[in-house]
Amino acid sequence: MTIDPSQxxxxxxxxxxxxxxxxxxxxxxxxxxxxxxxETIAPYTIEEAYEVQDAIARxxxxxxxxxxxxLLLQSVxxxxxxxxxxxxxxxxxxxxxxxxxVRRHPHVFGDEAAKSAKLAKGFWEDxxxxxxxxxxxxxxxxxxxxxxxxxxxxxxxxxxxARVGFDWxxxxxxxxxxxxxxxEFRAAPEADKAAEFGDLLFALxxxxxxxxxxPEEALRATNAKFARRFRHIELELEKRGKTPQDSxxxxxxxxxxxxxxxxxxxx
Numbered sequence: 001m002t003i004d005p006s007q008x009x010x011x012x013x014x015x016x017x018x019x020x021x022x023x024x025x026x027x028x029x030x031x032x033x034x035x036x037x038x039e040t041i042a043p044y045t046i047e048e049a050y051e052v053q054d055a056i057a058r059x060x061x062x063x064x065x066x067x068x069x070x071l072l073l074q075s076v077x078x079x080x081x082x083x084x085x086x087x088x089x090x091x092x093x094x095x096x097x098x099x100x101x102v103r104r105h106p107h108v109f110g111d112e113a114a115k116s117a118k119l120a121k122g123f124w125e126d127x128x129x130x131x132x133x134x135x136x137x138x139x140x141x142x143x144x145x146x147x148x149x150x151x152x153x154x155x156x157x158x159x160x161x162a163r164v165g166f167d168w169x170x171x172x173x174x175x176x177x178x179x180x181x182x183x184e185f186r187a188a189p190e191a192d193k194a195a196e197f198g199d200l201l202f203a204l205x206x207x208x209x210x211x212x213x214x215p216e217e218a219l220r221a222t223n224a225k226f227a228r229r230f231r232h233i234e235l236e237l238e239k240r241g242k243t244p245q246d247s248x249x250x251x252x253x254x255x256x257x258x259x260x261x262x263x264x265x266x267x
Contacts, residue, residue: 003018005018005019005021005022006019016072016073016076017076017080017090020073020076020077020080021080024080024081024084036077036081037081038078038081041074041077041078041081042147044074045071045074045078046147048067048070048071048073048074049071051067051070051071052064052067052068052071054067055067057220075090075093076090079092079093140160140161140164141157141160141161143160144156144157144160149216150201151201151205151208151215151216151219152215152216154201154202154205154206154215155205155208155209155214155215158205158206158209159209162209168206168210170210171207171210171211174203174206174207174210175207177203177206178200178203178204178207181196181199181200181203182200184196184199185197185199185200225263228259229256229259229260229263230256232255232256232258232259232262233252233255233256233259236255236258237251237252237255
Protein backbone atom coordinates (compact mmCIF):
# COMPACT_ATOMS: atom_id res chain seq x y z
CA MET A 1 0.00 0.00 0.00
CA THR A 2 1.44 3.36 -1.05
CA ILE A 3 1.28 6.12 1.54
CA ASP A 4 0.13 9.54 0.34
CA PRO A 5 3.12 11.89 0.98
CA SER A 6 0.72 14.68 1.90
CA GLN A 7 -0.33 12.59 4.91
CA UNK A 8 3.22 11.95 6.12
CA UNK A 9 5.06 13.83 8.88
CA UNK A 10 6.25 17.13 7.30
CA UNK A 11 9.23 17.25 9.66
CA UNK A 12 10.85 14.10 8.25
CA UNK A 13 13.27 13.88 5.29
CA UNK A 14 11.45 10.72 4.20
CA UNK A 15 8.41 12.87 3.44
CA UNK A 16 10.34 15.12 1.07
CA UNK A 17 11.83 12.08 -0.67
CA UNK A 18 8.35 10.60 -1.09
CA UNK A 19 6.97 13.89 -2.43
CA UNK A 20 9.73 14.12 -5.04
CA UNK A 21 9.24 10.50 -6.06
CA UNK A 22 5.52 11.13 -6.47
CA UNK A 23 6.16 14.24 -8.57
CA UNK A 24 8.44 12.22 -10.86
CA UNK A 25 6.12 9.21 -11.23
CA UNK A 26 4.99 8.84 -14.87
CA UNK A 27 1.25 9.03 -15.36
CA UNK A 28 0.40 10.47 -11.95
CA UNK A 29 3.20 12.93 -11.33
CA UNK A 30 3.64 16.59 -12.24
CA UNK A 31 4.10 17.15 -16.01
CA UNK A 32 6.63 19.93 -15.43
CA UNK A 33 8.72 17.90 -12.96
CA UNK A 34 8.67 14.90 -15.26
CA UNK A 35 10.15 16.97 -18.09
CA UNK A 36 13.14 18.14 -16.06
CA UNK A 37 16.72 16.85 -16.29
CA UNK A 38 19.97 17.47 -14.44
CA GLU A 39 20.79 20.18 -16.96
CA THR A 40 17.49 22.06 -16.63
CA ILE A 41 17.47 21.88 -12.83
CA ALA A 42 21.12 22.94 -12.36
CA PRO A 43 20.39 26.69 -12.81
CA TYR A 44 17.71 26.48 -10.09
CA THR A 45 20.23 24.82 -7.76
CA ILE A 46 22.63 27.72 -8.20
CA GLU A 47 19.82 30.25 -7.80
CA GLU A 48 18.68 28.66 -4.54
CA ALA A 49 22.22 28.81 -3.13
CA TYR A 50 22.28 32.53 -3.89
CA GLU A 51 18.91 33.01 -2.21
CA VAL A 52 20.30 31.33 0.92
CA GLN A 53 23.19 33.77 0.85
CA ASP A 54 20.79 36.69 0.34
CA ALA A 55 18.69 35.70 3.36
CA ILE A 56 21.87 35.53 5.46
CA ALA A 57 23.01 38.94 4.22
CA ARG A 58 19.62 40.43 5.13
CA UNK A 59 19.69 38.79 8.55
CA UNK A 60 16.23 37.33 7.94
CA UNK A 61 16.14 33.99 9.74
CA UNK A 62 12.59 33.14 8.67
CA UNK A 63 13.58 33.54 5.03
CA UNK A 64 16.79 31.60 5.69
CA UNK A 65 14.76 28.69 7.04
CA UNK A 66 12.62 28.65 3.90
CA UNK A 67 15.54 29.06 1.50
CA UNK A 68 17.49 26.25 3.16
CA UNK A 69 14.48 24.04 2.53
CA UNK A 70 14.47 25.06 -1.13
CA LEU A 71 18.18 24.26 -1.35
CA LEU A 72 17.64 20.87 0.29
CA LEU A 73 14.94 20.18 -2.29
CA GLN A 74 17.56 20.61 -5.00
CA SER A 75 19.67 17.79 -3.54
CA VAL A 76 16.59 15.59 -3.30
CA UNK A 77 15.60 16.46 -6.88
CA UNK A 78 19.00 15.51 -8.32
CA UNK A 79 19.15 12.35 -6.22
CA UNK A 80 15.71 11.25 -7.44
CA UNK A 81 16.71 11.67 -11.07
CA UNK A 82 19.95 9.77 -10.39
CA UNK A 83 17.99 6.96 -8.74
CA UNK A 84 15.77 6.71 -11.82
CA UNK A 85 18.91 6.21 -13.89
CA UNK A 86 20.29 3.68 -11.43
CA UNK A 87 23.32 5.93 -10.80
CA UNK A 88 22.93 6.58 -7.06
CA UNK A 89 20.30 7.30 -4.40
CA UNK A 90 19.80 9.94 -1.74
CA UNK A 91 21.13 7.43 0.80
CA UNK A 92 24.34 7.27 -1.24
CA UNK A 93 24.56 11.07 -1.09
CA UNK A 94 24.20 10.95 2.70
CA UNK A 95 26.77 8.18 3.01
CA UNK A 96 29.28 10.10 0.88
CA UNK A 97 29.02 13.37 2.80
CA UNK A 98 28.90 11.72 6.25
CA UNK A 99 31.95 9.60 5.47
CA UNK A 100 33.82 12.60 4.12
CA UNK A 101 33.04 14.79 7.13
CA VAL A 102 34.25 12.13 9.56
CA ARG A 103 37.38 11.51 7.47
CA ARG A 104 38.22 15.21 7.32
CA HIS A 105 37.81 15.73 11.07
CA PRO A 106 40.12 13.20 12.74
CA HIS A 107 40.72 15.75 15.51
CA VAL A 108 37.03 15.32 16.41
CA PHE A 109 36.20 11.74 15.43
CA GLY A 110 39.63 10.05 15.45
CA ASP A 111 41.56 8.23 18.16
CA GLU A 112 42.89 9.99 21.25
CA ALA A 113 46.17 10.91 19.54
CA ALA A 114 44.29 12.57 16.68
CA LYS A 115 41.92 14.37 19.06
CA SER A 116 44.76 15.77 21.14
CA ALA A 117 46.63 17.10 18.10
CA LYS A 118 46.06 20.72 17.15
CA LEU A 119 44.39 21.36 13.81
CA ALA A 120 47.20 22.46 11.50
CA LYS A 121 46.79 25.48 9.26
CA GLY A 122 45.72 24.36 5.81
CA PHE A 123 44.49 20.99 7.11
CA TRP A 124 41.39 20.98 4.91
CA GLU A 125 43.35 21.77 1.76
CA ASP A 126 45.93 19.09 2.59
CA UNK A 127 43.18 16.54 3.20
CA UNK A 128 41.43 17.39 -0.06
CA UNK A 129 44.74 17.19 -1.91
CA UNK A 130 45.35 13.69 -0.55
CA UNK A 131 41.86 12.65 -1.63
CA UNK A 132 42.39 14.05 -5.11
CA UNK A 133 45.76 12.30 -5.37
CA UNK A 134 43.89 8.98 -5.35
CA UNK A 135 41.99 10.02 -8.47
CA UNK A 136 43.46 10.05 -12.00
CA UNK A 137 45.57 13.22 -12.51
CA UNK A 138 43.72 15.98 -14.38
CA UNK A 139 45.92 18.97 -13.68
CA UNK A 140 46.18 21.34 -10.75
CA UNK A 141 43.18 23.47 -11.72
CA UNK A 142 40.81 20.67 -12.75
CA UNK A 143 39.15 20.54 -9.33
CA UNK A 144 37.88 24.15 -9.55
CA UNK A 145 34.21 23.77 -10.58
CA UNK A 146 33.27 25.21 -13.95
CA UNK A 147 29.84 26.26 -12.67
CA UNK A 148 31.18 28.72 -10.09
CA UNK A 149 30.43 32.42 -10.66
CA UNK A 150 33.12 33.89 -12.89
CA UNK A 151 34.84 36.09 -10.30
CA UNK A 152 34.77 33.35 -7.66
CA UNK A 153 36.26 30.82 -10.07
CA UNK A 154 38.94 33.33 -11.09
CA UNK A 155 39.86 33.75 -7.42
CA UNK A 156 40.09 29.99 -6.85
CA UNK A 157 42.10 29.39 -10.02
CA UNK A 158 44.56 32.11 -9.03
CA UNK A 159 44.83 30.81 -5.45
CA UNK A 160 45.63 27.29 -6.61
CA UNK A 161 48.27 28.51 -9.04
CA ALA A 162 49.73 30.75 -6.33
CA ARG A 163 50.24 27.76 -4.02
CA VAL A 164 52.85 26.41 -6.45
CA GLY A 165 54.54 29.78 -6.88
CA PHE A 166 52.73 31.07 -9.98
CA ASP A 167 51.77 34.49 -8.61
CA TRP A 168 52.72 38.14 -8.66
CA UNK A 169 55.13 38.91 -5.79
CA UNK A 170 53.25 42.09 -4.85
CA UNK A 171 49.82 43.63 -5.36
CA UNK A 172 51.61 46.58 -6.99
CA UNK A 173 52.47 44.25 -9.87
CA UNK A 174 48.79 43.49 -10.27
CA UNK A 175 47.94 47.20 -10.35
CA UNK A 176 50.41 47.52 -13.23
CA UNK A 177 48.72 44.56 -14.92
CA UNK A 178 45.32 46.26 -14.59
CA UNK A 179 46.67 49.40 -16.26
CA UNK A 180 48.05 47.23 -19.04
CA UNK A 181 44.71 45.40 -19.47
CA UNK A 182 42.76 48.69 -19.57
CA UNK A 183 45.02 49.96 -22.34
CA GLU A 184 44.62 46.71 -24.28
CA PHE A 185 40.84 46.84 -23.82
CA ARG A 186 40.62 50.41 -25.10
CA ALA A 187 42.78 49.63 -28.12
CA ALA A 188 41.13 46.33 -29.02
CA PRO A 189 38.84 46.07 -32.07
CA GLU A 190 35.17 45.34 -31.38
CA ALA A 191 35.63 41.63 -32.15
CA ASP A 192 38.20 41.34 -29.34
CA LYS A 193 36.50 43.56 -26.74
CA ALA A 194 34.83 40.70 -24.86
CA ALA A 195 38.07 38.72 -24.50
CA GLU A 196 39.99 41.80 -23.34
CA PHE A 197 37.21 42.67 -20.89
CA GLY A 198 37.52 39.18 -19.44
CA ASP A 199 41.26 39.69 -19.00
CA LEU A 200 40.58 42.95 -17.15
CA LEU A 201 38.08 41.30 -14.80
CA PHE A 202 40.55 38.49 -14.15
CA ALA A 203 43.23 41.03 -13.19
CA LEU A 204 40.77 42.83 -10.88
CA UNK A 205 39.94 39.51 -9.22
CA UNK A 206 43.67 39.05 -8.66
CA UNK A 207 43.84 42.37 -6.81
CA UNK A 208 40.91 41.25 -4.66
CA UNK A 209 42.71 38.00 -3.82
CA UNK A 210 45.92 39.81 -2.84
CA UNK A 211 43.94 42.16 -0.57
CA UNK A 212 41.69 39.48 0.93
CA UNK A 213 38.54 40.89 -0.68
CA UNK A 214 35.69 38.65 -1.84
CA PRO A 215 34.98 40.13 -5.30
CA GLU A 216 31.49 38.61 -5.51
CA GLU A 217 30.55 40.08 -2.13
CA ALA A 218 32.06 43.43 -3.07
CA LEU A 219 30.06 43.52 -6.30
CA ARG A 220 26.87 42.46 -4.50
CA ALA A 221 27.36 45.34 -2.07
CA THR A 222 27.85 47.76 -4.94
CA ASN A 223 24.76 46.40 -6.71
CA ALA A 224 22.74 46.95 -3.54
CA LYS A 225 24.15 50.46 -3.20
CA PHE A 226 23.28 51.29 -6.81
CA ALA A 227 19.72 49.97 -6.38
CA ARG A 228 19.30 51.90 -3.13
CA ARG A 229 20.51 55.19 -4.61
CA PHE A 230 18.49 54.80 -7.79
CA ARG A 231 15.41 54.16 -5.66
CA HIS A 232 16.15 57.47 -3.90
CA ILE A 233 16.14 59.16 -7.32
CA GLU A 234 12.75 57.62 -8.16
CA LEU A 235 11.20 58.65 -4.83
CA GLU A 236 12.51 62.21 -5.03
CA LEU A 237 11.26 62.58 -8.60
CA GLU A 238 7.90 61.19 -7.51
CA LYS A 239 7.65 64.03 -4.96
CA ARG A 240 8.08 66.38 -7.90
CA GLY A 241 5.37 64.63 -9.86
CA LYS A 242 7.88 63.13 -12.25
CA THR A 243 9.39 59.79 -13.29
CA PRO A 244 12.93 59.04 -14.51
CA GLN A 245 11.56 59.05 -18.05
CA ASP A 246 10.37 62.65 -17.52
CA SER A 247 13.71 63.71 -16.06
CA UNK A 248 17.18 64.23 -17.51
CA UNK A 249 20.66 63.07 -16.60
CA UNK A 250 21.59 66.36 -14.91
CA UNK A 251 18.62 66.22 -12.55
CA UNK A 252 19.04 62.54 -11.77
CA UNK A 253 22.78 62.95 -11.23
CA UNK A 254 22.13 65.72 -8.68
CA UNK A 255 19.72 63.44 -6.82
CA UNK A 256 22.27 60.63 -6.98
CA UNK A 257 24.90 62.85 -5.37
CA UNK A 258 22.38 63.88 -2.71
CA UNK A 259 21.78 60.22 -1.88
CA UNK A 260 25.54 59.71 -1.74
CA UNK A 261 26.02 62.62 0.66
CA UNK A 262 23.16 61.40 2.84
CA UNK A 263 24.75 57.96 3.14
CA UNK A 264 28.11 59.51 4.03
CA UNK A 265 26.50 61.44 6.91
CA UNK A 266 24.84 58.22 8.13
CA UNK A 267 28.10 56.28 7.90
